[in-house]
Amino acid sequence: MPRRRAFLSAAVVGVTGFSGCTGLLGTGDSSEPDGNVVELTGTNEFNPDEMTVQTGTTVTWEWTSPNHNIVVDSQPDDADWDGHEQIESSGHTYEHTFTVAGQYDYYCKPHQSTGMTGTIHVEEGEEEQEE
């Protein structure tokens, strides 16, 4: 993905001046997971906390630290996303395919008070195309 590479390069250039400050880039080899993946991180955040996908897209949540869950706060009237209210530990993954366009707000119950919230924007896609 050339666009992503360009972004990462820019990010590296951007933090070069701050010696020792690598927080933005995290501990892995990328700052944000590839594809439609949201990480539940050790800093008690959804990464990324906002994502836009098209209908029919499957989003995967990956627990990279323990004690998180996914509670649906609001969603379109005709959607029936249940989230994943069971609290899980590192290594767990959960996925959901969004078929109804609209905005989905969710949060992590244990860390709601510290702002662990996320939003998925689902746009009406064109006809589904499998490549």
Ligand SMILES: [Cu+2]
């Ligand atoms: Cu959490």
